[in-house]
Amino acid sequence: MADGKPHYKTYTQPAGGWGAAAATAKVLLEQSVVTKGSRALLSMNQPGGFKCPSCAFPDPDHRKTLEFCENGVKALAHEATRSRVTRDFFAEHSVAELLEQSDYWLEMQGRLTEPMRYDAATDHYVPCSWDDAFALIGRHLRALASPHEAEFYTSGRTPNEAAFLYAIFVREFGTNNFPDCSNMCHEPTSRGLPSSIGVGKGTVVLEDFAQAEAIFVIGQNTGTNSPRMMTNLVEARKRGVPIVAVNPMPERALIRFTEPQDVVQMATFGSTPIASEFVHIRIGGDLALLKGMMKVMFEREAAGEAILDRDFIAAHTSGVEALRDDVLGEDWAEIVEVSGISEEQIRRCAEIYIRSGATIICYGMGITQHQQGSRLVQQVANLLLLRGNFGKPGAGISPIRGHSNVQGDRTVGIDEKPTPAYLDRVREVFGFEPPRRHGHHTVESVEAMKAGTAKVFIGLGGNFVRAVPDTEQAYAAMRRLELTVGIATKLNRGHLVHGKDALILPVVARSEHIRTRAGEQFVTIEDSMSNVTASRGVLEPVSGDLLPEVEIVCRMAMAALPASRVDWASYIDDYGRIRDKIAETYPELYAGFAERITAPHGFHLDIPPRRRVWPTPDGKANFLVFAGLHPNTPVDDPAMLRLATVRSHDQFNTTIYSNSDRYRGVYNDRMVLFMNEADRLARGLEAGTRVTLETISDDGVQRRVAGLTILDYPMPRGAVAGYYPELNPLLPLDYYDRISGTPAAKSVPVRVVPNAAA
Ligand SMILES: Nc1nc2c(c(=O)[nH]1)N[C@H]1C(S)=C(S)[C@@H](COP(=O)(O)OP(=O)(O)OC[C@H]3O[C@@H](n4cnc5c(=O)[nH]c(N)nc54)[C@H](O)[C@@H]3O)O[C@H]1N2
Ligand SMILES: Nc1nc2c(c(=O)[nH]1)N[C@H]1C(S)=C(S)[C@@H](COP(=O)(O)OP(=O)(O)OC[C@H]3O[C@@H](n4cnc5c(=O)[nH]c(N)nc54)[C@H](O)[C@@H]3O)O[C@H]1N2
Ligand SMILES: [Mo]
Numbered sequence: 001m002a003d004g005k006p007h008y009k010t011y012t013q014p015a016g017g018w019g020a021a022a023a024t025a026k027v028l029l030e031q032s033v034v035t036k037g038s039r040a041l042l043s044m045n046q047p048g049g050f051k052c053p054s055c056a057f058p059d060p061d062h063r064k065t066l067e068f069c070e071n072g073v074k075a076l077a078h079e080a081t082r083s084r085v086t087r088d089f090f091a092e093h094s095v096a097e098l099l100e101q102s103d104y105w106l107e108m109q110g111r112l113t114e115p116m117r118y119d120a121a122t123d124h125y126v127p128c129s130w131d132d133a134f135a136l137i138g139r140h141l142r143a144l145a146s147p148h149e150a151e152f153y154t155s156g157r158t159p160n161e162a163a164f165l166y167a168i169f170v171r172e173f174g175t176n177n178f179p180d181c182s183n184m185c186h187e188p189t190s191r192g193l194p195s196s197i198g199v200g201k202g203t204v205v206l207e208d209f210a211q212a213e214a215i216f217v218i219g220q221n222t223g224t225n226s227p228r229m230m231t232n233l234v235e236a237r238k239r240g241v242p243i244v245a246v247n248p249m250p251e252r253a254l255i256r257f258t259e260p261q262d263v264v265q266m267a268t269f270g271s272t273p274i275a276s277e278f279v280h281i282r283i284g285g286d287l288a289l290l291k292g293m294m295k296v297m298f299e300r301e302a303a304g305e306a307i308l309d310r311d312f313i314a315a316h317t318s319g320v321e322a323l324r325d326d327v328l329g330e331d332w333a334e335i336v337e338v339s340g341i342s343e344e345q346i347r348r349c350a351e352i353y354i355r356s357g358a359t360i361i362c363y364g365m366g367i368t369q370h371q372q373g374s375r376l377v378q379q380v381a382n383l384l385l386l387r388g389n390f391g392k393p394g395a396g397i398s399p400i401r402g403h404s405n406v407q408g409d410r411t412v413g414i415d416e417k418p419t420p421a422y423l424d425r426v427r428e429v430f431g432f433e434p435p436r437r438h439g440h441h442t443v444e445s446v447e448a449m450k451a452g453t454a455k456v457f458i459g460l461g462g463n464f465v466r467a468v469p470d471t472e473q474a475y476a477a478m479r480r481l482e483l484t485v486g487i488a489t490k491l492n493r494g495h496l497v498h499g500k501d502a503l504i505l506p507v508v509a510r511s512e513h514i515r516t517r518a519g520e521q522f523v524t525i526e527d528s529m530s531n532v533t534a535s536r537g538v539l540e541p542v543s544g545d546l547l548p549e550v551e552i553v554c555r556m557a558m559a560a561l562p563a564s565r566v567d568w569a570s571y572i573d574d575y576g577r578i579r580d581k582i583a584e585t586y587p588e589l590y591a592g593f594a595e596r597i598t599a600p601h602g603f604h605l606d607i608p609p610r611r612r613v614w615p616t617p618d619g620k621a622n623f624l625v626f627a628g629l630h631p632n633t634p635v636d637d638p639a640m641l642r643l644a645t646v647r648s649h650d651q652f653n654t655t656i657y658s659n660s661d662r663y664r665g666v667y668n669d670r671m672v673l674f675m676n677e678a679d680r681l682a683r684g685l686e687a688g689t690r691v692t693l694e695t696i697s698d699d700g701v702q703r704r705v706a707g708l709t710i711l712d713y714p715m716p717r718g719a720v721a722g723y724y725p726e727l728n729p730l731l732p733l734d735y736y737d738r739i740s741g742t743p744a745a746k747s748v749p750v751r752v753v754p755n756a757a758a
Helices: 017-030 034-041 070-080 087-092 095-099 103-108 130-143 160-173 187-192 206-210 229-238 263-268 286-302 310-316 320-328 332-339 343-355 373-386 406-411 420-430 442-451 471-479 549-560 568-573 575-585 677-682
Strands: 116-119 124-127 150-154 214-218 243-246 256-258 277-279 359-363 396-399 456-460 483-488 501-506 514-516 519-521 523-526 531-535 641-646 672-675 690-695 704-712 719-723 748-752
Touching: 017 034, 017 070, 017 256, 017 263, 034 070, 087 124, 116 130, 130 456, 130 483, 130 501, 130 549, 150 160, 150 442, 160 406, 160 420, 160 456, 160 523, 160 549, 160 568, 160 575, 187 373, 206 229, 214 229, 214 343, 229 243, 229 256, 277 343, 286 320, 286 332, 286 343, 286 373, 310 373, 332 343, 359 373, 373 396, 406 523, 420 575, 442 471, 456 549, 549 568, 568 575, 672 677, 677 704
Parallel strands: 150 456, 214 243, 214 359, 243 277, 359 396, 456 483, 483 501, 641 719, 672 704
Antiparallel strands: 116 124, 116 501, 514 519, 523 531, 641 748, 672 719, 690 704, 690 748
């Protein structure tokens, strides 16, 4: 519940277990969907059912009867909720009033039910017909001096069929302005890995977990953000496989976990220890750790031991000498200083890695959201390449993606820097000339809004203005626009921080039936391990006035492009036709789509490195050098702390399920700052004091967040953490990885403002 008093109590139980079971029941009750929700859960992640709308972790095909987790249940319960946002709700509350409410309150109002248009005269959203909504969008888009004045955002819940058509529509309209949530997330994987192994995706499949001999989990909070992966970690640990967790926060589920599906463990209050080695890394210390491990390997190899996979390196890679020189040139004292990890523990990690015949490295936002996130990802690949950990069972690189279809959206064309090969295919398949000039990623789209060169924003899902950095500036930028369109299931702040004209367009959700004139339709999703599966909703749509995302995309296109070469109307009813076009556009990945998708568990998209084929210019996997030990520019200020903005256990990105964070022992409060006690004492602060945090930057902008309660927490010295999106005002817009465009949300240099009124 959100309205209790804030309190803080260290969580000492294993993660998962009865706490998870209780939380599951509670959220179903809270959303009044016990029967409906429980019925739907029987179909979640099952053949013939729908894919969980929460994270992108795959589900096994040798499944248990139930294949969901606590946070999947929360996502479903909030989607299937009995609460509704109706025209009466909007009549009752002006936008100014709604802006005063918290993100949590907005979320709790329930599902959107009909299209609404902003009325400036009264500052209320008022009902509007779908025809009028599309006409308004068409009018605005056609009035632009250039197609590059529009920004077309995508959030990763959008299924392949809608995303593919959106990519075609926007390109026929004439721009590659595709800011998307991936730009804030795993873009360092998508951009960093191709120069290394030739593809921008992970190489591991779920079965590999059963054959791995060591698993590293770096910068990823598994128990909260991909809880179904805990099953794989538990199984591995029971087989005696070492698990190394690298994290500045001792995330509870990575320490000890009870599987809610394990009847015996539940009944006996048993649990499994997860990490055999917990590496309490400094924020941004991962480069030093990775290099330290590689240094151990090169040193021992030079001393005559057979540490490296020499045959693999000779046959499949290039650049190992340059990497060796770089790594051997690093100094131990500095490695220890920057990582915060002792040489002894780094040697232990190296030993685990060396002894393993097949290693998987999983990673999340703790690796990607740094100023040099893309190059950090490449160092993860280097470490794996040194022992040939690609193209064999139980081994590989495993980025743990975020949104359930964020990977799929990119595969089917949501890309601000599309390849010439894709654009050529689009021209051949659809008969128009797509734009070649690269478009805007997320940060560039905000810059364009600030500069006034962007005029229209269309958001296919998501909560753009809350997810991007520099909240104040982003709000101001958004308010300059001529038109903002939010295509969504739930009301969020992005609909309230709007342009002169604004629309809220409600969609059929993942768990609901899509019925068209051609009958029941299904959509497809690509998970984090490149499996493509069908998703069929099982619940009745919450209102008769919702449209599926596919239809919304088609009708926007028809309104904006009266002379289009594409037969949009034909795609509205029959999603099989869209899949045929996907197959035509991507023959090497999607040939035979219609047939292959009928398999109960879908199919796997080809990942060439799994076959030891490297689609790089020289046909080899490349060791890439990243000089130095810092993935973030060092800041010369003794008062500096590195701030990581993270998710609580009770949120999905900007959607706040409750104000508590059970595993970190925080209840009814999101305005907290996790800090090492010694750092607190060094600043002369008392535990539980409220402070103001200020960003250290040299652009002359003051960025502050006040009212943060300090909690003593086992953080490394110099590292603090707090919640996203509340702390986004501290993240400067231009503080991002230049290769991927991803904001460095895990390493913001900040200081506590002494004596600020908080
Ligand atoms: N329930 C739930 N599931 C989700 C989401 C959600 O919000 N809620 N979001 C989805 C999305 S879009 C995504 S991208 C994923 C995100 O899932 P995660 O990648 O787990 O994301 P975060 O919680 O932001 O942070 C990950 C971890 O990075 C650690 N960290 C911070 N800085 C560093 C560092 O410098 N080095 C290392 N090694 N670690 C560091 C933090 O302590 C934290 O444990 O989850 C997806 N699944
Ligand atoms: N400081 C900081 N900032 C971050 C991050 C961080 O760790 N720190 N993480 C970044 C990451 S990894 C990500 S992925 C982004 C997330 O950014 P977004 O993807 O933009 O945000 P979400 O909160 O996932 O979007 C939630 C909204 O999506 C809508 N929605 C839900 N389901 C559907 C659906 O099926 N269809 C449609 N059309 N709409 C739907 C609902 O209206 C809901 O309000 O945030 C990024 N921002
Ligand atoms: Mo994400």
